[in-house]
Amino acid sequence: MTPTTAAASERTPSEGRRRLAAPTVAMLPRIADSLSFLYLDIVRIHQDDTGVCAEVTSERHGTQTVYLPTAALSCVLLGPGTSITARALATLARHGTTVVVTGAGGVRCYAATVPDSLTTTWLERQTRSWADDTSRLAVATAMYEQRFGRGTVPAGTTLAQLRGLEGQRVRAHYQLLARQYKIGRFRRAYDPASWDTQDPVNLALSSANTCLYGIVHAAITALGCSPALGYVHSGNQQAFVYDIADLYKAELTIPLAFSLHASSNPEAAARRSFREGLRLFKLLPRIVADIQHLLDPDTTYEVPDPEEQLVDLWDPIAGTVQAGINHGTDL
Structure with missing residues (x-):
């Protein structure tokens, strides 16, 4: 028996279990592996000794406690009648979960998260391409x-022309779906002040888009990018969120909204259907890959392993050098 195996045999079972259970940085979930989102309303969310839980009270069942999988949850939507404690918010932030507070009309009011990825690689790429007009246009x-297919944009097309092409295609998409579902003429309308007077398609579309924004926001911040630095949208803290979300609306939220044109509760139906659909589309891995490809189209990147690269040091010649070591011998 070698000294190593002898030492191992002397460890108690409890010590072995403790060593196996000790968490490591590599155990942290990647954003691409996260769940989609959770919508909550008329609940109280708080932190107890076990974790973050939601208390649901009803006349029929009394008070029930449901624990939230915070470590694997990318986005939480807090609807009307929801209260949440500071400790619960802190736990969600530590796990990189986006928190979105929405009103009865699905109006996005607040979003915050802490990125799972600690590297600034993608933020630096985003900033460089955003700050240069030529790169930003590209x-x-x-x-x-x-959105429209490779090779569909002629060389030299201006941004104004691109917006015009987008408007024509989206309008044609609305008309096609309207004919398909036999609902007559459709016009996109979003007016939070007159929410209850809107038709089911508009209600469902706004509700599904709000969910989509939350998921996209979670992916953007988990990569370390800035939600505010948009390439098409501008002047809003969610500009990049709107940019990326637009890549998927024609495929996901718009057809879903038209399919709910006869629903008596289109907002809730849109949230449920969108969540179920995400299991098929695997949207989060797609968002991560699409953002990486847009910011660096010539190379395929994976989210960096946090145990291999926690932080780098900047160098004007080498670009980056290894951190966590003594560089005194370099002098």
């Missing part, structure tokens, strides 16, 4: 081409 063009 990314915006790539976004339109991803």
Whole structure:
């Protein structure tokens, strides 16, 4: 028996279990592996000794406690009648979960998260391409081409022309779906002040888009990018969120909204259907891959392993050098 195996045999079973259960940085979930989102309303969310839980009270069942899988949850939507404690919010933030507070009309009011990825690699790429007008136009063009098909945007097309092409295609998409579901003429309308007077398709579309924004926001911040630095949208803290969300609306939220044209509760139906659909589309891995490809189209990247690269040091010549070591010998 070698000294190593002898030492191992002397460990108690409890010590072995403790060593196996000790968490490591590599155990943290990647954003691409996270669940989609959870919508809550008329509940109280708080932190107890076990974890974050939601208390649901009803006349029939009394008070029931449901624990939330915070470590594997990318986005939480807090609807009307929801209260949440500071400790619960802190736990969600530590796990990189986006928290979105919405009103009765699905109006996005607040979103915050802590990225799972601690590297600034993608933020630096985003900032460089956003700050240069030529690069910014190239990314915006790539976004339109991803939506409408490669090679559909002629060389030299201006951003104003791209917006015009987008408007024509989206309008034609609305008309096609309206004919398919036999609902007559449709016009996109979003007016939070007159929410209850809107038709079911508009209600469902706004509700599904709000869910989509939350998921996209979670993916963007988990990569370390800035939600505010948009390439098509501008002047809003969610500009990049709107940019990326637009890549998927024609495929996901718009057809879903039209399919709910006869629903008596289109908002709730849109949330449920959208969540179920995400199991098939695997949207989060797609968002991560699409953002990486848009910011660096020539190379395929994976989310960095946090145990291999926690932080780097900047160098004007080498670009980056290894951190966590003594560089005194370099002097």
